[in-house]
Amino acid sequence: MRPIIVLFTRDLRVRDHPALAAAADRGAPVVPLFVVDPAITSRAARNRIAYLCEALAGLRGALRAVGGGLVLRCGDTVREALCLAHETGAGRIHLSADVSALAAARSARLRREAAAVGVEVAEFPGVTVVAPGELVPAGGDHYKVFTPFWRAWEAHRWRDVVAAPRLLSLPTGVSEGGTPEDALKGAGVGELSPSRQPGGEQEARRRLSAWLSNGCSSYERLHDDLAAAATSRLSADLRFGCLSPVETARAALEHPGGRSWVRQLAWRDFHHQVTAAFPGIAVRDYRPRDVRWRDDEDALEAWRGGRTGVPIVDAGMRQLVAEGFMHNRARMIAAAFLTRHLRLHWRHGAAHFHALLTDGDVADNCGNWQWVAGTGNDTRPNRRFNLLRQSRRFDRDGDYIRRHVAELAGLSGPDIHAPWRARTPPVDYPIPLTDLGE
Incomplete structure (x- = not known):
């Protein structure tokens, strides 16, 4: 059976990872891959590079613990994924669907170039609780106002959480490459914050457990109290996919105060479905207001x-x-x-x-x-x-x-x-x- 490549992007976990689980379920050798793409890492915040480095190290350890590994390559993501497919004889590439303009362009190019060499590409949910496009208002392609989105989101049936693979195997002769530290050396812009949180799935799950046990119940009362610092601090863990949004939301709803906090995950999904429909959100006004901005x-x-x-x-x-x-x-x-x-x-x-x-x-x-x-x-x-x-x-x-x-x-x-x-x-x-x- 031909191997399957699982291309990780910002879904750096093994628990509730639909693309990884689907590959493992097919019974073929699985080749987990992360590409350090200078087009992204050269412009990323140094804080995100540090988190990414720790998350990749944790992901590699988790994959090795079930018999697999994480292949690290440097270069253009599409080109490196297809080169690895050629080297391993892989017939499929799995990845999590994403919404940014960069991610959408990368996905379209990967599908086009993979099809030209006989490689299938399959995208899976995993970056949000409800995938963009699953909730659509009558007469529109996306929700433009949060409150009706929240009502539809809360009533929607979320996908089930999938188990982490119990056993994986890399094809013979595949090299995992160097360490995350070496691959990311010198990447990033801006300052490295002295009090930043450490990254990775293990740390993220520790934070989630502590939050659900000690902070979630008082969230509705204290979340706007700046001095109390009574928010979850899980935003980076969700951004890098070290936590599954679906698993996190389901877990929170089982705790007092969980619904109020889960509403913030709905806001996150809301912005993602807006971005999917309006990928220029980083550079163009969503609703032009003819504002006269100053230069100072x-x-x-x-x-x-x-x-x-x-x-x-x-x-x-x-x-x-x-x-x-x-x-x-x-x-x-x-x-x-x-x-x-x-x-x-x-x-x-x-x-x-x-x-x-x-x-x-x-x-x-x-x-x-x-x-x-x-x-x-x-x-x-x-x-x-x-x-x-x-x-x-x-x-x-x-x-x-x-x-x-x-x-x-x-x-x-x-x-x-x-x-x-x-x-x-x-x-x-x-x-x-x-x-x-x-």
Whole structure:
């Protein structure tokens, strides 16, 4: 029986992996493959490269534990996959379907070039809970508003979780190649955050277990409390597919508070089905609003560096640098300041986030940026963002600000939210870049 290649992309796990399970079920030798493609890794955040390296090492270990292995190649993904098919005599290539413009173009090219040499390509679900295209409103190709999508999503029958393969075998003579560290040496842009989370399926499952046991029940009450840091911190694990979205959602619904948190997975699916229908989401307005954006490189650089003079904004921006992560409420606040107050283009903000976030998912990152900027799927594109009110509401005592903005560690009470009003303003902290319109 001819071998089957399983091309891993951002589905770096062995549990509930439909493409891998389907290959194993056919009884043929399975050749798991990951291609380090410079077209992607040269532009990826250094935090994502570090996570990827750890995830690949864990994936290789998990595959070896059941008799298989992980082949690592460097180069163009399509070309390397077809070269390996030629070397091994593989007749099929399995992969998980994805939605970004890059992924869609890669899949189309793989199908076209594989067909020319007699190799079948099969795509499987696995990146989202509900695959894009499974839920379609009457008279449209995708949902443009979240609430009706959420109702349809919640009522939809999700696919079953599939077991990890118990036994795999690489064809004789196949070399797995070098280590992930060697393959990814020198890749990535941006800073490596000193407090980033480690990557890989084992770490992801440990975090999921801890979250379901200790955090999920209080999510609905505390998820917007910036100081409490009461969110799951699973976004990077889902982005790299070290956790199965379906398995994660099913597990969460068995715990108190799970439905509220699972709604965030529906938001993730919502952005993915929007991106599948509008793959230009990273570069074009989903809903053009004729916004007149300003050019101000100094203001943009101050925002990037967490020196805007608005403590709640600066705290989020500094958390991003330190951890490769930012609390979702802080992301919204930082995005609102850039787009609504400074009137700088959302693409600048999305690009900076993408250069530092470990999760860094195109659909979620750009979908959320466009939502805040008023060019995306928000049904109230002109909504107001009162940043001082947000600060007082979601960081009432200023603990989040003090945690990330060292210059303000000595302030308390109302001064922590508006230090320029303090009787003795801190001399090493800037005044706000713009009038906040209180």
